[in-house]
Amino acid sequence: MRISTRGEYGLRAMVELALYQGQGPLALNVIAQRQGISEPYLEQLMGTLRKAGLVNSVRGAQGGYELSRPAAKVTVGQVLRALEGPIIPSECLTEDGEFVCVQMEECATRLLWRKLQEAIDSVVDAITLADLADEQRRLQVRSGALMYEI
Amino acid sequence: MRISTRGEYGLRAMVELALYQGQGPLALNVIAQRQGISEPYLEQLMGTLRKAGLVNSVRGAQGGYELSRPAAKVTVGQVLRALEGPIIPSECLTEDGEFVCVQMEECATRLLWRKLQEAIDSVVDAITLADLADEQRRLQVRSGALMYEI
DNA sequence: AGGAATCCCTACAGGAATGGTCGGATTTGT
DNA sequence: ACAAATCCGACCATTCCTGTAGGGATTCCT
Numbered sequence: 001m002r003i004s005t006r007g008e009y010g011l012r013a014m015v016e017l018a019l020y021q022g023q024g025p026l027a028l029n030v031i032a033q034r035q036g037i038s039e040p041y042l043e044q045l046m047g048t049l050r051k052a053g054l055v056n057s058v059r060g061a062q063g064g065y066e067l068s069r070p071a072a073k074v075t076v077g078q079v080l081r082a083l084e085g086p087i088i089p090s091e092c093l094t095e096d097g098e099f100v101c102v103q104m105e106e107c108a109t110r111l112l113w114r115k116l117q118e119a120i121d122s123v124v125d126a127i128t129l130a131d132l133a134d135e136q137r138r139l140q141v142r143s144g145a146l147m148y149e150i
Numbered sequence: 151m152r153i154s155t156r157g158e159y160g161l162r163a164m165v166e167l168a169l170y171q172g173q174g175p176l177a178l179n180v181i182a183q184r185q186g187i188s189e190p191y192l193e194q195l196m197g198t199l200r201k202a203g204l205v206n207s208v209r210g211a212q213g214g215y216e217l218s219r220p221a222a223k224v225t226v227g228q229v230l231r232a233l234e235g236p237i238i239p240s241e242c243l244t245e246d247g248e249f250v251c252v253q254m255e256e257c258a259t260r261l262l263w264r265k266l267q268e269a270i271d272s273v274v275d276a277i278t279l280a281d282l283a284d285e286q287r288r289l290q291v292r293s294g295a296l297m298y299e300i
Numbered sequence: 301a302g303g304a305a306t307c308c309c310t311a312c313a314g315g316a317a318t319g320g321t322c323g324g325a326t327t328t329g330t
Numbered sequence: 331a332c333a334a335a336t337c338c339g340a341c342c343a344t345t346c347c348t349g350t351a352g353g354g355a356t357t358c359c360t
Contacts, residue, residue, distance in 0.1 A: 001153055001230070001237040001270070003263075004318065008240055011259055027335070041320050047337070060328025061334040076262055080151070087151040090158055108286035109161055112226055112277055113153075119269040120151070127262055136258035154347065177306070191349050197308070210357025211305040 003084065009037045010045040010083040011076065011132075017055065018071035018133035025057075025064030045083060052082035071133055077124035087124065089116040153234065159187045160195045160233040161226065161282075167205065168221035168283035175207075175214030195233060202232035221283055227274035237274065239266040 012035045020026050028046060032039040046065055049055045056068045067074060080087055090113040162185045170176050178196060182189040196215055199205045206218045217224060231237055240263040 001151065001157075001234055001239075002241070003151055003239045005241075005320095006318080007151075008242075008259065011262075012257070015258055025335095029335085038320065040322075043336080043338095044320085050337095057336060058328090059326075059336045061332095062329055063327085063335045065336090084151055089151075089153045091152070091155075092158075107162070108165055108282040108289060109158065111285050112161075112273070112282065115277070116270065116273050119273045120266065123262075123266050123269045127265070132258040132262065135261050139258060155349095156347080175306095179306085188349065190351080193307080194309095194349085200308095207307060208357085209307045209355075211303095212358060213306050213356085215307090 001089070003080065006045060006083045007080045009035070009042060010049060011079050013037070013042060013045065014049070014054070014067070014074070014079050014129055015132045015136055017065060017067050018074075018129040019136060021067050021071055025062075025066045027064040030064070049079070049082055052078075054078060054082060067129070070130070072128050072130035074129045075125050076127045076129070076132070077121065079129070080124055087117075087120055089113045089120070093117060151239070153230065156195060156233045157230045159185065159192060160199060161229050163187070163192060163195065164199070164204070164217070164224070164229050164279055165282045165286055167215060167217050168224075168279040169286060171217050171221055175212075175216045177214040180214070199229070199232055202228075204228060204232060217279070220280070222278050222280035224279045225275050226277045226279070226282070227271065229279070230274055237267075237270055239263045239270070243267060 013031050016031050016034060017026055028043055029039055031037075032042045035042075046055065046057070050057050050065075054068060054074060055065045057063070057065050077087070090109070092107070092110055093113050163181050166181050166184060167176055178193055179189055181187075182192045185192075196205065196207070200207050200215070204218060204224060205215045207213070207215050227237070240259070242257070242260055243263050
């Protein structure tokens with residue numbers, strides 16, 4: 001029951017983009033270096049996020065990536081689902097919360113899976129990239145980093 | 151972000167044991183057949199559950215498995231963690247909610263992982279096998295099954 | 301005592317997912 | 331034109347998942 005590095009790396013990259021939103025596109029190698037992620041690997045992830053419509057890319061020199069919407073309009077759930085597929089605890093559940101379990105017509109564990117999914121969704125759909133970017137700024141200020149960038 | 155079949159099968163088997171608790175041990179092949187699970191595969195899972203202290207086994211003819219505690223004292227979280235390892239969203243987190251992320255000293259996504267874990271734990275640690283067994287009985291009665299067993 | 305039932309354990313195996321790498325094609329600012 | 335970037339598809343090693351196989355140990359029943 002884990003989020004893979006895809007979701008973790010991709011989300012960290014998205015937070016990075018949120019931090020610098022409105023300042024032009026951010027190049028892949030900058031993000032990768034800043035987050036300590038393999039560049040070609042992150043490239044794949046960004047491709048997925050672009051196809052999902054969450055980021056825009058600018059090709060050519062001085063190009064890079066930027067959020068396609070304000071950070072406050074992008075939820076963590078959207079990012080994670082784009083990268084990891086539907087976040088559902090069991091095969092029994094579809095993305096819509098429907099059941100597709102053929103095995104048993106009536107199975108008590110469904111009750112559990114549904115509650116689990118609701119709990120997860122209520123978290124990932126409530127937190128936006130803006131929330132995480134705010135948190136990140138707070139942490140950076142506290143630890144005294146990044147002040148030389150003014 | 152899924153529970154594997156290990157957790158799913160194991161939990162279904164545990165619900166089965168909860169349903170028949172107090173009526174002597176339930177043989178592996180009975181559970182496997184009733185739940186539509188490969189018998190040798192389920193055998194492995196039961197071994198894990200036994201080592202975790204969640205079930206007792208009775209060897210020899212007429213043997214089988216039974217819950218080591220009342221169903222109301224066994225949470226879904228205990229079963230899932232025994233079978234799947236710690237239920238944590240990210241590598242950053244340990245079982246205790248501590249952070250072990252070496253990469254970045256301060257990372258905003260930690261906020262998210264912690265909230266996610268709290269949400270998941272609040273579900274799996276609140277639901278017991280007795281809850282699921284009750285639900286199962288309710289479903290079976292409603293669908294008119296099992297009445298010929300009286 | 302003997303056989304049958306049943307759990308116990310280890311090893312193996314095919315397939316999918318994970319976590320990347322690599323090389324080249326394409327686009328675009330300078 | 332050149333360099334900086336994204337884009338794209340193929341490849342690859344490792345691990346995890348989902349079992350299977352086979353034999354050993356224990357206990358009940360007759």
